[in-house]
Amino acid sequence: RKEVEQDPGPFNVPEGATVAFNCTYSNSASQSFFWYRQDCRKEPKLLMSVYSSGNEDGRFTAQLNRASQYISLLIRDSKLSDSATYLCVVILNTGGFKTIFGAGTRLFVKA
Amino acid sequence: ETGVTQTPRHLVMGMTNKKSLKCEQHLGHNAMYWYKQSAKKPLELMFVYNFKEQTENNSVPSRFSPECPNSSHLFLHLHTLQPEDSALYLCASSQDLSSSYNEQFFGPGTRLTVL
Numbered sequence: 001r002k003e004v005e006q007d008p009g010p011f012n013v014p015e016g017a018t019v020a021f022n023c024t025y026s027n028s029a030s031q032s033f034f035w036y037r038q039d040c041r042k043e044p045k046l047l048m049s050v051y052s053s054g055n056e057d058g059r060f061t062a063q064l065n066r067a068s069q070y071i072s073l074l075i076r077d078s079k080l081s082d083s084a085t086y087l088c089v090v091i092l093n094t095g096g097f098k099t100i101f102g103a104g105t106r107l108f109v110k111a
Numbered sequence: 112e113t114g115v116t117q118t119p120r121h122l123v124m125g126m127t128n129k130k131s132l133k134c135e136q137h138l139g140h141n142a143m144y145w146y147k148q149s150a151k152k153p154l155e156l157m158f159v160y161n162f163k164e165q166t167e168n169n170s171v172p173s174r175f176s177p178e179c180p181n182s183s184h185l186f187l188h189l190h191t192l193q194p195e196d197s198a199l200y201l202c203a204s205s206q207d208l209s210s211s212y213n214e215q216f217f218g219p220g221t222r223l224t225v226l
Contacts, residue, residue: 004153032211043201043217044154087154091211096166099144099215101154 001026003100004090010106017078021105023088024070032091033064033071038104039084047073047086078109114138115218117202123224124192132187132221134202141207143185144215145177148199160185161208192225199223 006023013019025033033050048055050062050071061074075082088102115136124130136143145157159167160179174196176188185202201220205213 008151034214043219045217046214049212093211097208097211098167099156101146101156103151103153 003027003092004088004102006086006088006102006105008103008105010108012108012110013078015078015080015109015111017109018074018076019078019107020075021073021086021088021107022070023072023102025088025090025100026069027090027092027100028069029092029094030069030090031093031097033062034089034091035060035062035071035073036087036089036101037084038087044087044101075107078107080109080111083107083109115202115204115216117200117218117221119221120219121222121224123226124189125226126192126194128192129188129190131189132200132202132223134185134187134218136183136185136202136204136216136218138204138216140204140216141182142205142213143179143182144203144205145185145187146201146203146217148201148220150198154201158187159208166208189223192223194225197223197225 035047036044037047038044050064054063059076063072085104087104090100092098118133142161147155157171158177178186199220202218203215205215
C-alpha cells in the first residue's frame, strides 16, 4: 500500500463548480499535512497547510481526519487558473522528519 | 520569483557522460533537498541536507552523488546514468528540519534526458 494515495484524476469541471479531492495516508506517525500545487511544467508550490480543526483560505478549504487518516481539499467557485496538479504532502515523524508526496490529482477547469 | 535557482534547466547526456546539476537558494535556509519527478509518478525524495550534513539518503543508486559545500549550494553529480534516470530533478530548500511545518521552496528543476 502506498504511504500517500490520491485519485490521479483528471477532474474536468466547468468554471464556477465546486470540486473536492481526497488523500489517504497509511502511516500513523504522520504528523503534518499540506497541499501543494504544481502547474504544468512548473515547480510545486505550497498551497496551504492542513490542520485538525480545518482551515480556509478564500475559495480553498482543507480538512484533516486523523481517525480515518485522510485529508481533503475543497475548491469552491473554480476558476480557469485553478487548473493544475494538486499534491498531497505528509510529514512523518520517525525520529526525524520525512516528507512524502502523493502522486497528485490533476484538475482541469473549463470555460 | 523563486528564491531557488537550478542550472542547467535542460540536460541531455549519454550513459558514459559525467555531469553535475547545481542548485542555489537565496532564502537563508539551512535545509536542502533533491527530488526526482518521473512522468506519472510521485515526487521521490533522494537526498536531504541540514546545515551541510546529509541527513537522508533514500536508497539512491551510487551513480547519483550529492554534494553540499555550504547551506546555499547543493550539487548532484551524475555518472554512468541509465535511460530510466531520465526525469525532472527538483531542488528544494526549507528553513531547517526542526519543525514539521517548514514550507519547502522548489527550484524550477532540471529536465534530464539520458540517451
